[in-house]
Amino acid sequence: MVMSFFRKGSDSVGLESVETRSIAMLGDARHSFDLANTALLTDAVPDRIAEDIRSTDQRINQAEQDLRSELVVHVSVQGTADIASVLGLILLLKKIERIGDQAKNILDLAESGVSLADAEDIAELRAENQEVSELYGEAGALLADPETHRAEKFVTRVTELIAIYQTKIDSYMFSDRPGREVVPRAIYYRYLKRIVANLRGIVGVALNPLPHIDYLDEGATDTDD
């Protein structure tokens, strides 16, 4: 540990290191999301998947704690010049941790006995699941290289998705179909909506000035995540 002081500074430290490792956390969160959806949308036995999701979630939580500590160390050692980035990164880490938890929520749905593997709309559900899974990758790529134009396109697309999911939730809430059909779907889309809202927030950290992250342009209301 003492020798780490003398090591040549080739490995990244500070904010760069936190950013790199937050992308890895996002990769873990995607892994949990994919597994949770496998539990809900296929014939896989949820119990077999649960252990992997829970250990991945613990890894995400531990990474969040470690990285938050490192951010405090960064400010203590380097001063407050990077404070806006540090606060943004703390928010980013919290959002990644949240979407890790939301994957667990999807697993909970599967573990409670809900299975949509044989549903009529399974193809649509799987396509949506695939689309959201890809958004994790895109968000990670944008964190690594926050190119403004691509980030803005991402935010626009996710905002449209959120609206689509909300429409679906509303239609299920007022549907005449049996509760066992619409309730799991309403809950599922609610989770998807929160996940994509958090992914939008993650990209927003790289794009927006700190006071505006998570708030609509008019500042009238905060976004739902």
Added chain:
Amino acid sequence: MGAGIPAPIRSALVLALIYLFLVGVSSLEAGIKIMGADTQERLFSTVSNPIAGLSVGILGTVLVQSSSASTSVIVGLVASGALGVDAAVPMVMGANIGTTVTNTLVSLAHVRQSAEFKRAFAAATVHDFFNVLAVLVLLPLEVVFGLISGIAEAASELLVGSAGTEWKSPVKAWVKEPVGWLEGAWAMTDAAQTLLGTLMVISGLIIILLALTFITKNMRTLVADRVERSVNAILGKGGGAVAMALGVVITIAVQSSSITTSILIPLSAAGVIALRNAYPITLGANVGTTITALLAALAASRPEALTVGLAHTTFNVAGIIVLYVIPFARDVPVRLAEGLAEIAARQRTWAAAYVMGAFIIVPLIGVTVLG
């Protein structure tokens, strides 16, 4: 100092500042010599009492907020022959206590949040309690048996020769010329001998303080990433000898124990590092900061100056042996710090009273009554 200065240029700047620091120490030594024996006697008779010397060490260090600066000045005084090793050792011990005021003041920034403040204040005062307890144990042993100065003298004799002889320091020869220029410049004012000596002493003090300030600033920038990496490496992996060694290394690198210990305060306040893990880092900082007095001794012409530098190191190492290596004693500063932090968190005025009392009022009484 601009943040964009390339590292090689900043490193060269640090080397130049170290040279300037040595010029400052040598100027101080020269100034005291110019003042003559009578003035020296009048100035330093007050510190012949060890408690008064200890108090002067505390006050002087609180004033300049740097034990590196105050111990370098003490080394310069010993090098001039105006101050004996016996009188200098309690002053150095006082400097050790005085330097802890900086991180205690830093901890007061957390005063508005009770739980944070309690952790921050405990992390700051554990350093105070360790140093005060070390003095309580080692100063009597020094006064009665000459324990610390004896060990330091033996080491100094091994390195550069016996006390009372002239030590041909190569560094002294390097800094001789600029000190001569400074003396020549002040001599042009036709000032009397005592005034000339005073001007040289003031110049030396200013040079020492400025050089140390900028050395610390530049080194902090140069090694910030390394410090950050090392602190991250030690987080959550416990304290002990490794943390202590890290405290030594960081402090030598930044040339300031206050920087090392002050970094720990926000970390402790935020709960990132536990008090028992921060504690050994502060002890390492105590040892690391002694490098400056040793560096200052390189510009001195008497082996006694090196003896004082080594006494500073010996005192801190002995303190660790007595108060950290012995398991029973290890917890005492921690418990005292936790106890005081508990009181200070309940009644914030106690924190201010503690700072005023420990670092100003008690040492002032020590100087006034015993000096």
